[in-house]
Amino acid sequence: MHDDDIERILDEFYREDFHYESGRVLGSMYTYPPDIVLKAFFKFYQANLGNPGLYPGTARMERLVVDFLLKLTSGKAGFFGHVLSGGTEANITALWAARKMGFRKILATRDVHFSVLKAADLLGIPIEYVPMRDFAMDPRALEETVEDGTIVVATAGTTPLGYVDPIEETGKICGDLRCYLHVDAAFGGFVIPFLNELGRTNIRFGFDVQAVRSVTIDPHKMGLTPYPAGGLVARENIFAKISVEAPYLMEGRSDTLLGTRQSGSVAASYAAILHFGWDGYREIVEECIDTTDYLVFRAREEGFEILAKPVMNIVNIVVEDPRKVQRELFRRGWAVSTNPAYGTLRIVVMPHVKKEVVDEFLKELKRVYF
Numbered sequence: 544m545h546d547d548d549i550e551r552i553l554d555e556f557y558r559e560d561f562h563y564e565s566g567r568v569l570g571s572m573y574t575y576p577p578d579i580v581l582k583a584f585f586k587f588y589q590a591n592l593g594n595p596g597l598y599p600g601t602a603r604m605e606r607l608v609v610d611f612l613l614k615l616t617s618g619k620a621g622f623f624g625h626v627l628s629g630g631t632e633a634n635i636t637a638l639w640a641a642r643k644m645g646f647r648k649i650l651a652t653r654d655v656h657f658s659v660l661k662a663a664d665l666l667g668i669p670i671e672y673v674p675m676r677d678f679a680m681d682p683r684a685l686e687e688t689v690e691d692g693t694i695v696v697a698t699a700g701t702t703p704l705g706y707v708d709p710i711e712e713t714g715k716i717c718g719d720l721r722c723y724l725h726v727d728a729a730f731g732g733f734v735i736p737f738l739n740e741l742g743r744t745n746i747r748f749g750f751d752v753q754a755v756r757s758v759t760i761d762p763h764k765m766g767l768t769p770y771p772a773g774g775l776v777a778r779e780n781i782f783a784k785i786s787v788e789a790p791y792l793m794e795g796r797s798d799t800l801l802g803t804r805q806s807g808s809v810a811a812s813y814a815a816i817l818h819f820g821w822d823g824y825r826e827i828v829e830e831c832i833d834t835t836d837y838l839v840f841r842a843r844e845e846g847f848e849i850l851a852k853p854v855m856n857i858v859n860i861v862v863e864d865p866r867k868v869q870r871e872l873f874r875r876g877w878a879v880s881t882n883p884a885y886g887t888l889r890i891v892v893m894p895h896v897k898k899e900v901v902d903e904f905l906k907e908l909k910r911v912y913f
């Protein structure tokens with residue numbers, strides 16, 4: 544077939560999908576990246592850090608990205624990390640390493656991301672739910688269940704509500720025991736440091752809490768880079784725990800779950816860090832939070848109830864039958880997600896969600912709902 548014909552065919556499929564540029568994708572932790580970031584992705588699309596010996600340049604960029612992730616998580620220069628395929632791989636890897644180190648049970652709340660349930664299943668480790676208080680882990684309940692040899696997964700920016708488990712308190716509770724404390728900051732890792740700087744919050748979620756051993760923090764969420772770019776950083780070399788012999792590789796070993804790793808996203812993540820810089824990311828968080836406040840204010844004005852006061856840029860609007868409302872909005876070209884357990888529509892206020900979009904969306908929601 545000729546290129547033109549192929550393109551025409553591709554266009555047909557393309558039109559079926561949602562695109563972030565439309566501004567109408569309101570339920571995903573993702574946005575379209577700046578051009579230079581995409582350019583970096585395609586420039587390095589051949590790179591495969593599954594075989595880093597061939598790509599020393601990309602491997603060096605991975606370390607620079609990891610250094611930035613360590614800055615966000617209050618880590619130190621000698622700490623360890625990898626850019627992985629996403630939060631799922633990062634969580635599985637951390638828990639895999641923890642199991643290798645002899646830990647045998649996971650404690651987390653019901654709002655933990657389902658990737659942790661996948662990890663528990665794959666690794667054959669039981670998971671026990673810790674009761675919640677005010678939409679986050681109840682430290683008193685944790686204190687009652689935690690014991691030597693347990694893994695605690697605390698979330699900094701829960702998927703449904705964007706809430707933060709009390710990590711400092713959890714750290715204190717774990718500190719006296721032989722525990723593995725993993726923090727899932729897949730979303731919140733690129734948000735909380737800036738909310739702290741803006742004076743909105745004062746939350747410690749990273750390595751400044753002594754008991755924290757590893758943190759998931761994903762560039763392909765609020766780091767505004769194309770997938771696949773998750774991140775896992777750790778105080779000790781947990782990757783050595785899961786590494787296997789790989790005789791065909793120059794290094795002779797493989798220390799990640801995946802073999803072949805699309806590493807264009809590593810270059811893209813580094814380009815994003817250069818493009819936005821620390822201050823740029825703070826400005827983006829400031830803008831998203833400003834729009835979040837606007838959405839909360841306007842939704843209430845229109846007669847809607849907000850479930851929990853947003854900590855970060857995730858808003859939950861109470862509706863009856865969220866799935867039905869979601870379907871109806873979908874038909875009208877709007878993509879929101881739902882939290883059936885909470886009876887809400889869930890809006891992730893990413894940078895493409897502007898105030899005009901909020902106004903338009905609420906108009907549509909009123910038409911659909913009232």
Ligand code: 0PR
Nearest residue numbers: 571572573629630631632656658702727729730
């Ligand atoms: N940890 C947390 C706290 C998450 O929210 C997510 C994903 C993960 C881990 C897993 O990350 P990966 O999906 O990168 O493996 N949270 C989003 C969610 O489940 C992912 C997402 C993004 C879903 C865009 C839909 C979508 O359109 O909501």
